[in-house]
Amino acid sequence: MNKKIRYEEPKMPESLRKLMEIEDERPRKKKRPEEGPRNTTKNVKKRPSQASPTNRVKKTRPSQERSERPKKSSSQPSNQDVRKTARPAGQPPRQTSKARPSIKAQPTRNPRPRLEQDGQRKSSQARPSQARPNQARPTSKARPNQRANKPKKRPVARQSKRRPMNLRSIPSTILYGFTLLINFLVSGGDKNKYIKGDRREKLDKRFYRILPVAFVGLTVLIMLAVLVHRDQTTSLAENRELEQKPKFTISSFVTGKYSSKQASYMSDQFPNRAGFIKTKANLDRLMGKKEINGVYLGADGYLMEGFKAEDPNITKIKVDAINKFASSNKSLKVSMMLVPNKVDIYSYLMPKNAPVDSQTDYLKAVSSMLNNKVRMVDVEQTFNKLKNSEQLYYKTDHHWTTDGAFHAYTDFCKALNIQPTGQNSFNRSQASDSFKGSLYYKTGAEIGKPEDIYLYLTQDNAPVITKYYDTKKKVPSLYDSSKLSGRDQYEVFTGGNHSQIKIRTSVETERKILVIKDSYANAMIPFLATSFSEINVVDMRYFTGSLSDVINNNEVTDVLFLYNVNTFNSDSSILSINE
Numbered sequence: 345m346n347k348k349i350r351y352e353e354p355k356m357p358e359s360l361r362k363l364m365e366i367e368d369e370r371p372r373k374k375k376r377p378e379e380g381p382r383n384t385t386k387n388v389k390k391r392p393s394q395a396s397p398t399n400r401v402k403k404t405r406p407s408q409e410r411s412e413r414p415k416k417s418s419s420q421p422s423n424q425d426v427r428k429t430a431r432p433a434g435q436p437p438r439q440t441s442k443a444r445p446s447i448k449a450q451p452t453r454n455p456r457p458r459l460e461q462d463g464q465r466k467s468s469q470a471r472p473s474q475a476r477p478n479q480a481r482p483t484s485k486a487r488p489n490q491r492a493n494k495p496k497k498r499p500v501a502r503q504s505k506r507r508p509m510n511l512r513s514i515p516s517t518i519l520y521g522f523t524l525l526i527n528f529l530v531s532g533g534d535k536n537k538y539i540k541g542d543r544r545e546k547l548d549k550r551f552y553r554i555l556p557v558a559f560v561g562l563t564v565l566i567m568l569a570v571l572v573h574r575d576q577t578t579s580l581a582e583n584r585e586l587e588q589k590p591k592f593t594i595s596s597f598v599t600g601k602y603s604s605k606q607a608s609y610m611s612d613q614f615p616n617r618a619g620f621i622k623t624k625a626n627l628d629r630l631m632g633k634k635e636i637n638g639v640y641l642g643a644d645g646y647l648m649e650g651f652k653a654e655d656p657n658i659t660k661i662k663v664d665a666i667n668k669f670a671s672s673n674k675s676l677k678v679s680m681m682l683v684p685n686k687v688d689i690y691s692y693l694m695p696k697n698a699p700v701d702s703q704t705d706y707l708k709a710v711s712s713m714l715n716n717k718v719r720m721v722d723v724e725q726t727f728n729k730l731k732n733s734e735q736l737y738y739k740t741d742h743h744w745t746t747d748g749a750f751h752a753y754t755d756f757c758k759a760l761n762i763q764p765t766g767q768n769s770f771n772r773s774q775a776s777d778s779f780k781g782s783l784y785y786k787t788g789a790e791i792g793k794p795e796d797i798y799l800y801l802t803q804d805n806a807p808v809i810t811k812y813y814d815t816k817k818k819v820p821s822l823y824d825s826s827k828l829s830g831r832d833q834y835e836v837f838t839g840g841n842h843s844q845i846k847i848r849t850s851v852e853t854e855r856k857i858l859v860i861k862d863s864y865a866n867a868m869i870p871f872l873a874t875s876f877s878e879i880n881v882v883d884m885r886y887f888t889g890s891l892s893d894v895i896n897n898n899e900v901t902d903v904l905f906l907y908n909v910n911t912f913n914s915d916s917s918i919l920s921i922n923e
Contacts, residue, residue: 521551575613586612618788625788634695636787642693645739647783647792651687653701654913656709662918663713666905669921670717673895673903679719680905681756682707682912683744683864686737689727703909710912721759723752740792741781742910743834746772746800746867753871760902762855765874770800775825779833797833799823800870806850808873813844814886822847822870837866843886846898847879857902858895860884860921862911876902884917891921 576586590596590605597603625636634641640648653659670678687694688703704724711720727736727748736748744752750767757764776797784792811818824839838845841863856878859865865881872879880898882891894900905918912918 621788629789639783639787646693648687650700653706665919667715677902681721683908684724685910689731721756723755738781740784746798749867753868773799775799776828776833809848811846812842814842841883845881849873851877853877855901858900859904861906864908865906
């Protein structure tokens with residue numbers, strides 16, 4: 345029976361199609377009889393047909409596909425048989441339509457089918473038919489531009505290869521890192537506002553690749569810098585002594601003192617510490633802050649330190665030490681001068697709502713604690729009268745000017761019934777026009793303009809002899825001009841702070857004074873040299889001797905405690921005056 349059967353390609357179940365990730369194929373056109381079927385295998389030779397081309401039914405065998413499990417490989421025959429009727433002699437045989445094997449969905453462990461590469465099939469799996477080989481079509485979607493006579497390859501899974509780092513991308517990555525920093529500071533971290541699309545993803549990948557390498561490199565550089573860095577003794581920017589490398593002992597290690605000192609040492613001796621402080625200060629200034637490293641940016645170019653009064657009980661202990669000293673030395677005329685800082689005199693130039701305590705209240709409290717044997721010299725009223733007509737303090741320094749020291753000297757002489765030397769008896773001479781004070785450097789940002797330093801020189805040029813006990817030097821002057829070429833030009837007065845100084849003048853008087861002081865007294869001592877025959881100066885912060893010996897050996901008649909309010913409030917060295 346030669347009955348024609350129309351071939352219908354079996355439909356693949358939708359579940360299997362999704363499992364194998366096959367998209368809808370385009371409708372295929374009928375191929376011409378001369379075109380052979382597509383062959384997906386390699387190195388498979390066609391066998392000649394042994395049967396007669398006529399009056400014989402051609403059987404086709406579907407191609408065998410590899411199963412998901414490599415151990416079991418079985419071919420699935422087609423559900424439909426293809427039958428062909430015989431043709432009359434002389435007519436070319438008609439090509440039968442290709443049979444496509446039915447595909448049954450098999451459960452697999454992996455959601456994706458196992459992909460096979462070309463050339464991996466065994467030749468036994470691709471068995472050609474007697475007439476012409478008929479093999480199953482690959483499951484991958486056909487490309488529209490692919491020729492019919494070329495074998496269709498199965499997609500091969502791409503293996504991710506890590507590309508080498510491109511050095512040209514480093515600058516853009518660093519710029520991207522700065523962009524992220526600015527973004528977090530300004531816009532709250534939403535980088536989608538200004539970087540969109542694939543470029544953001546690429547930059548993120550580069551940035552996070554370089555970040556750990558940069559961190560490790562920075563750590564190594566810091567370690568090398570610490571090893572090479574030389575320790576510094578003082579910090580002019582902070583106006584203090586820096587911590588030195590501690591000595592290791594078992595007792596200090598057990599008690600924890602070594603660890604704390606080592607931490608302070610690493611903090612003070614960190615490489616380029618001043619540079620980091622300056623960078624932070626400039627950032628604070630750009631952000632509009634009015635307080636940088638404890639220094640307030642006042643109006644009219646004034647830099648001011650704040651003031652926070654300590655515990656009243658501690659203040660009373662200091663004042664009681666002075667009262668005890670006065671009671672133990674009844675033959676001496678003891679007086680005290682607490683100089684207010686410019687944060688008090690020029691308080692109207694301070695930023696609004698600055699958390700600063702009142703120095704006026706502090707002065708009143710100290711004055712009320714003193715007994716009647718100690719005379720309190722008030723200079724606050726005089727400074728409030730002169731603050732708008734004269735510059736009593738340096739703008740970039742925490743000290744008073746030479747003019748301010750002169751007016752304080754005048755108030756001191758009036759309180760002790762001594763005739764002060766008039767301002768006309770001095771020649772006001774400019775010593776420097778490039779003075780940058782302690783607050784200029786303390787901010788870290790070097791804020792402020794250079795200022796002038798004036799010296800009051802006597803017209804008669806009266807001789808004096810100044811003896812420094814710590815350096816064992818004697819000089820015929822109250823000034824050290826070599827300090828004008830240094831960083832702290834205020835040290836021109838008596839050469840800076842010393843533990844003990846003795847000054848002999850040409851004044852014919854029996855009154856000799858002992859000044860127990862801080863650095864404010866340095867600018868006032870040249871004026872005292874015109875009213876006393878001898879001046880002994882002791883700085884309790886550095887003095888380790890006995891005040892009783894100084895008083896008895898030098899026949900002292902007067903004692904002056906001269907401190908500015910900030911130093912007296914924070915320093916406790918005055919407690920040793922009775923030792």
